[in-house]
Amino acid sequence: FHSLAFITTTHASRFNSNKNARGKKSTAIFALPELLASSLPLLAPSSSAAVDGHGVSLISPQVLTEFASAAMTYLSLIAYFDRPRGSLTIPNAESTLQVRPSHVPNAGLGLFTTQSLSKGTILGTYPGVLRPANTFYDGKGRNFPQAIGYSWRFTDNKYVIDPTDSQGNIQDVCLGGSSEVPFSNTIFSTIFQIWKVNTALCRINEPPIGVGGCNVSARENLDTREVVFELIQDVVPGQELYLDYGLTYDRSMYG
Numbered sequence: 001f002h003s004l005a006f007i008t009t010t011h012a013s014r015f016n017s018n019k020n021a022r023g024k025k026s027t028a029i030f031a032l033p034e035l036l037a038s039s040l041p042l043l044a045p046s047s048s049a050a051v052d053g054h055g056v057s058l059i060s061p062q063v064l065t066e067f068a069s070a071a072m073t074y075l076s077l078i079a080y081f082d083r084p085r086g087s088l089t090i091p092n093a094e095s096t097l098q099v100r101p102s103h104v105p106n107a108g109l110g111l112f113t114t115q116s117l118s119k120g121t122i123l124g125t126y127p128g129v130l131r132p133a134n135t136f137y138d139g140k141g142r143n144f145p146q147a148i149g150y151s152w153r154f155t156d157n158k159y160v161i162d163p164t165d166s167q168g169n170i171q172d173v174c175l176g177g178s179s180e181v182p183f184s185n186t187i188f189s190t191i192f193q194i195w196k197v198n199t200a201l202c203r204i205n206e207p208p209i210g211v212g213g214c215n216v217s218a219r220e221n222l223d224t225r226e227v228v229f230e231l232i233q234d235v236v237p238g239q240e241l242y243l244d245y246g247l248t249y250d251r252s253m254y255g
């Protein structure tokens, strides 16, 4: 019960930040916390539970209905705010893009193309869960620093897109969910698992320092909080994709 109340509070404040940043308001979503709040008093035993002959509290059907409704509301909030975003938009993406060891020394894996693709091709949008930047850096980013290297920080520093799992590690897919919200990770790894998104774009490295040769650009949309990856050069089969991570990326861990 207290966990559920926590979720509502957390998500309500997250939504409010969103609303202020965009200057817009979605009445349907905004009304959810109030709907839930109005149902919470009904769960108090003193207001609507009866006591049977053995001193056991019985919960009325009305309370059960209200509780189910509240639970659905919380589920909806989690589904909305903690969903994994982003997608690969090139045709046959799974076979056209390949993750394998990078040509960049000590850079781990990289992303390669198996087909010729033209300049201007949109590869997709960066995958992951949208999180307020301060919450991410003070919490998950501190506990699991490796998550920072895979997270896209928007240039206005208000949000990040985090594609890593609950332990801050990158997997082939991002399931969604948030460590700050009770049950969120569990819900996304079970009933919402079908929403998972491919994380191939998270494997694009920077070209070796001083060499240059980026063939991918990233374009942020601060309204939709999407990051579009586009080819800025023609590429041939077997070529590694490279992106400039920008001025604020922490490169101190580069080998």
Ligand SMILES: C[S@@+](CC[C@H](N)C(=O)[O-])C[C@H]1O[C@@H](n2cnc3c(N)ncnc32)[C@H](O)[C@@H]1O
Binding pocket: 102, 104, 105, 106, 107, 108, 109, 110, 149, 150, 170, 202, 203, 204, 205, 206, 207, 208, 209, 253, 254, 255
């Ligand atoms: C977004 S991930 C790229 C995928 C990563 N190479 C992997 O194996 O999953 C960013 C990380 O890749 C590595 N990296 C990317 N470009 C690099 C470069 N030019 N030199 C060294 N390491 C690089 C760094 O560890 C960086 O934190």
